[in-house]
Amino acid sequence: LAKTTQPISMDSYEGQEVNITCSHNNIATNDYITWYQQFPSQGPRFIIQGYKTKVTNEVASLFIPADRKSSTLSLPRVSLSDTAVYYCLVASYYGNNRLAFGKGNQVVVIP
Amino acid sequence: DAGITQSPRHKVTETGTPVTLRCHQTENHRYMYWYRQDPGHGLRLIHYSYGVKDTDKGEVSDGYSVSRSKTEDFLLTLESATSSQTSVYFCASNTGDSNQPQHFGDGTRLSIL
Numbered sequence: 001l002a003k004t005t006q007p008i009s010m011d012s013y014e015g016q017e018v019n020i021t022c023s024h025n026n027i028a029t030n031d032y033i034t035w036y037q038q039f040p041s042q043g044p045r046f047i048i049q050g051y052k053t054k055v056t057n058e059v060a061s062l063f064i065p066a067d068r069k070s071s072t073l074s075l076p077r078v079s080l081s082d083t084a085v086y087y088c089l090v091a092s093y094y095g096n097n098r099l100a101f102g103k104g105n106q107v108v109v110i111p
Numbered sequence: 112d113a114g115i116t117q118s119p120r121h122k123v124t125e126t127g128t129p130v131t132l133r134c135h136q137t138e139n140h141r142y143m144y145w146y147r148q149d150p151g152h153g154l155r156l157i158h159y160s161y162g163v164k165d166t167d168k169g170e171v172s173d174g175y176s177v178s179r180s181k182t183e184d185f186l187l188t189l190e191s192a193t194s195s196q197t198s199v200y201f202c203a204s205n206t207g208d209s210n211q212p213q214h215f216g217d218g219t220r221l222s223i224l
Contacts, residue, residue, distance in 0.1 A: 032210050034212055041217070041218070042217050043115075043201045043203070043215030043216050043218055044215050046212040046213070046214060049212055051210075087153070087154075099144075099156070099213060101146075101153040101154040101155070102153055103152075103153045
């Protein structure tokens with residue numbers, strides 16, 4: 001399973017755009033890049049997923065460069081409720097669907 | 112996620128006792144998973160199922176067994192609980208189709224004294 005590397009933690013002020021990076025140098029051709037958000041006492045919640053270039057949904061954008069060895073999750077205008085741990089994963093959804101969670105990135109939004 | 116429920120949500124038990132955690136999903140997903148989450152380790156896969164009566168081991172399967180007799184239910188059993196199995200346990204499910212993400216329950220906090 002491809003490994004990912006993320007910063008351990010980061011702080012951001014309310015209302016700012018937050019960009020969270022993830023490195024995945026050994027990503028395979030069939031791998032997708034998926035981001036989850038986890039609040040205390042809750043299970044991880046799917047945010048966004050992509051294969052290449054840019055993906056946008058109602059809560060976030062995901063930027064993937066051409067070499068796919070990294071990705072950036074962008075959260076526009078964060079609020080205090082966006083304080084959470086964010087996990088980046090790469091996984092192939094062909095075969096056994098196994099995911100490898102790293103330690104995630106603790107994002108703290110400050111008033 | 113609304114489609115996955117775990118029970119119980121909290122449990123305290125003693126070393127050596129058997130414990131069964133239940134995961135129930137209403138999405139008709141083919142795949143189901145059990146993870147444990149511990150400080151400093153993130154989430155680690157214990158076992159997963161790719162269909163009724165079809166299961167396989169994850170990276171931390173020792174001391175755990177699973178069963179799946181119906182599509183909607185996936186049970187995790189600790190035959191003889193140990194203190195090292197104190198953790199938060201999460202269940203997840205997905206269709207198993209290409210690029211379909213896993214959806215998680217809200218976890219069971221298990222304390223073994």
